[in-house]
Amino acid sequence: MKYFLLNSLSSDLKSWLIYICSFCILAGCSQEISVPKTKSIDHFDEYHGQKVSDPYRWLEDFTNDAVKEWVNEQNDFSKQFTQNKYQTSIKKNLESIWTSEYLSTPYKVQGKTFYYFNTGKLQQNKLMVKDCDSCIERVLIDPNQFSSDGTIALASASVSPDSKWLAFAQSDGGSDWRTWRIMDIENGQIMADELSWSKFSGAEWSPDSKGFFYRKYPIPNGEELSDVNTHPAIMYHALGTEQSMDRVIIENKEDPLLSWSISVSDDGQFKILYTTKGTDERNLVSIGRYDESFTPIIENFKASYTFIDSKNESLWFLTNENAPNGKVVRLDFGDLNAGFKDIISESDLPIRDVDMINQKLIVHYLEDTFSNIKYFSEEGIENGSLQTILPGTISGLSGKKDDVEVFYSFTNFKQPSQIYKLNLLNNAQELYWEEKLENFKSENYVSDMVFYPSKDGTLIPLHVSHKKGLALTSDTPVLLYGYGGFSISLVPRFSKRFLAWMNQGGVFALANLRGGSEYGKNWHEQGMLLNKQNVFDDFAYAAKFLHSKKIGSPHSTAIQGGSNGGLLVGAVMLQNPNLFGFAIPQVGVMDMLRFNKFTIGWGWESDYGSPENLEDFQNLYSYSPYHNIQDGVCYPPTLITTSDRDDRVVPSHSYKFAARLQNLQGCENPIMLRVETRAGHGAGKPRNKQISEIADIYGAAMSFIK
Template sequence: MKPIQILATAMLTCTMAGCHNSGKINYPEAPQDGTVDTIFGMKVSDIYRPLENDTAPATLAWVEAENKVTQDYLSQIPFRKAIAERLTHLNNYVKRGVPSRENDGKYYYSENDGLKNQAVIYRTDDPLSSEREEFLDPNSLSDDGTVALTGLSQSKDGKYTAYTISRSGSDWTEIYVMDTATKQLLPDHIEWAKFSGAEWDGDGFYYSAYPRPEEGKEFSNANENHQIYYHKIGTPQSDDTLVFSDPANPLHFHGAQVAGKNPVMFVSVGGQGVGNALKMRSNGGWVTVAPDQDYETSVIDVIDGKIYLLTAFGADRRRVMVADVANPGRENWRELIPEGDGVLKGVQLSGKDLYLTYEKDASDHVSIYSLDGKKKSDVKLPGIGSVGFSTSSKYPEDVFYSLSSFTSPATVYKFNPATGESSKVFQPEIEGVNLDDYVTEQVFFTSKDGTKVPMFLTYKKGMERNGKNPVYLYGYGGFNVSLTPGFSANRMLMLENGVMYAQTNLRGGSEYGEAWHEAGTKMKKQNVFDDFISAAEYLVNEGWTSSDYLTIEGGSNGGLLVGATVNQRPDLFKVAFPRVGVMDMMRYHLFTIGWNWASDYGTSADSPEMAKYLLGYSPLHTVRNDGTPYPAIMVTTADHDDRVVPAHSFKYAAALQAADTGDAPKLIRIDSKAGHGAGKPMAKVIEEYADIYSFMFYNLGITPGSVTGDSKK
């Protein structure tokens, strides 16, 4: 009966108070020092510079005060607790990953039986059987679930298994090693690795790491000099051998890959372009395979002296090339599978077949080719959505994949290469939720310059175009990242309460190849904001919603998107969530790996023109201060975010709160022991979305009627 009482109270309170904040909030005063930078003759104010020091006492005091203001506000929302309870119920279902047959001949997969903070890794002799054993439980690595498993890698003989972890959401990686058969933890332990797994070769593995950072600045100082080491099992990290380093280019990333039965080592070099260079180890030295970072190039595998490559060189939508190990330079590459209509997202080897995953209009399609480049067949997928394949060159009969969509959780299938048929291995079920009640359609709208842009709309069947439907619009638009259909249990809470979820495929992503990506970069970045604004206008003009019911959200580069579009069109939105966003475009390149984003953004140090362009849309620097009403805004960030440092959100929130933008709340939610988002424990995910959805419904003036599990509103 308790949830029903909460709902009844919520309905009464919202009726009387209008479900929105009606008074001004007393925000904490942020530390400031009056800093003004001169950039190519332009005076650029940065008065909240002290907030960049995230360990300073003044910053810590401000963070504590801001969190108190935010929690005081959220605690007054009468249905917040009921939303958290409903989200807990919606997430309490079994989720299983795709089985993978490893070098020891056994199958491994992840599973969360409901509300565990982290998924558990299981091992079995038969993935179709219920018999299995627990191999590794990341929940045992911490008391609060903030240690996340980020990767598993088995030695070529299957004797050892290396696993990588992240603590509190940081990008810093630690590597541990187990005896695969006994599951005994070995003494080997690697620290300060980053953007790296364990790449096995013989009795050890390669990994990429940075020099140990300055104490107290582990999560903010710029990372430079990425190096590759070789670690031999049974030895301390201090004895590891430096294999690859490039001190002349401290802002490069370096990643190792070992391919082929007769192991060949490759090093990918990135960080200063849209793609990567590629080098191959040969006779104790290095031979160039791909000479520059202008195109993405990756090694699929090495077979019978031939290197199979996936590349964007000469193909905006990517193609497959082949080169001889004896003569691997780009000038000697031969085309194996030409560029197709869709964007080639990935290629996997299974025995003597290549499985190619193409993206067409933001959904996945899979084709099978032989090693001589001839197409054999298409995989008949059981639906439209996003697919993830698991194949093995050693065990070609073992092909598994998952398929998910906006209205279907990830379902696992086994594919039979001989018959071309798929059989269901595992399908999740969410108690009390009928997914057939919802529908997804894809539409194309026209952006400001006439470009057609796709968008997915997911909503409850029977929704009318009355201009009063709440809509939650999500976008990203950058770094060659494509937004394809995917399921979210949290999102179901919105859908069952009559909210439409709209996901748009903005320029800057990879949906239509490199030209689509390039059209949203550097001095064309405004195209991305125009696309997002046009998406919102389309939803209004088509009668789905109005500005009084429109919420927008984006994270990281998408946080920048939300911040910029709110400043440009504050009248168009009612609620906004800029999450872990890049908000200071004049200084982003000075923190951790921010310099890596220059290929998409450009930097304020590049030229007067680039600096002026960045200043023209930088969310921190373009907040209005003239009484223009802004939507209700809740910024989100985390104390261990060393991808987009929290200083971005700190300074932006301080500027918002100090500006004259009307009485709608401008809050910041600062999570602790959390990072950019990956590996966040289930408990924290539920807490965060309970706050986000509570804030949204409250400021839309809507009571979420399903929070008790009752479909009535």
């Protein structure tokens, strides 16, 4: 496939035309395709005495008709590259893969068992319930009935302590905004209660099951998909009342950036109030008996504290104070002045989470990204572990301190989800359910983990997966994936989208970059704020390592990442334009000088820094994708993706990046923008949209690198 470039220059911008000769590969005849023209308007902002150009500021008004028309032109342009024989093959394979049944890890409340289920053909997962162990399951909520196109999703669900009520939240078109409703679990009747303008919130029930706590934001003054979200409040809603009657539990009008959440102990004796700022892990903690006022326990933002459970007057917490890998501590409510007592000391392995089940502290460690589950007594004495046949990731292992049996899920890069029933009295486990994919055998794939040195010599884990018997050469298509931020760990999980890539003869590689928490708090800190460049170097050096082992090469390697990972791909492709054959930045944070001006973006300053601070500005400006595109440099073919209702990372980030990259591109490699409609940052996206998006993205990538 050949591309020919025609440049024509005007006074203030360069526009160009690409002609594609498909030789009957795509449409059976040659076809002229022009890159959409994007108007440039002189605009400058001043940061710390430095003027910064922002010629595509007008694209920030992403609900404007002119911007929508521009988006339609961009989508039409990108379709010329996404619709090809690879896309057809991948989509067919995904349709087959996606027919397998899905079951989430079951959990019990008062003898009832709840879980999500999908036949493999439904747009959204159903919420199911079994009223007793021997009862036939029944549908509790079918979100496929919410809308004809499957774009209204069931975003959250919380069962009351007495198992009589269900609080559930709906999300419209992928938005982070939630509307809460209440259902009578016994008869399925939905109550009149309707709670609007909730975000980033669950429903925490009161011990008497007569109401719940939730987070509510003020009604936006302007565009609800872009207005800055501040001044939240924790509300209490009593069943059967109007939202206007909800009681304010806590708010702070003087500090609009503070946010809160409440936990109630399983026995209903205590309530725990967390105070946070943005995505900063560090928090304040107050506790109290449920029917009494709160007492501050942690009054400075110095560390992270997470409540585990309580028994009598004792409360257990997971914290990283003076313990970067985490430790378990206990507090005596009857003697608060005594402070916290170490119960399980910090170890060489970082703690992912802790639960108290069957009078045991069950600690989930990460060992080189794989799950390692150990049991401890309430006093911190180690007394066993959970053994798995293969290394992988355990999730859903939760319950109450009196539970004897619980469920957990297991997976890794080549093992579809399995659900086990675990008896904690004798540590016996049995396979309860497993996902079965058509024409798939795990033994036909291989997945290995290696370590490679980054630019500064730090060893980084890299998982490499592909079909068994695949000849690994410099021409092998490689998909390199990463994230690297916000203390989020990428752990081994089976993925249908990555399976589809491997089924095309490709290698999937996942790098555990600094910025995550795969190795605790220190690993996160090495990839945040002024250390952010470490993350970009880690990613680039992953590609260099693979190429040195003859696993792909610059011309056959595609890079992919979403959200903070979209920033990763954008920054790395600009810093290393000759290292990759294709780039896929998805829903990325691309304008690092204005990310804090929209929705919840201000909350990311804990990881990125603030443009209003000189040192942070200089750092952000040095790698901001939107601001670091060089005129005339040849960048790899790039498919930028976003959604028109993304109110987490607003789509204008991707719009502005695409417009500037198209204008300054120095060679014939196309810069494409794919914008999904009736979708948001990713959560709640229906089955058909997921399949189409994956097929388009990987189809385009394969056409350039294979």
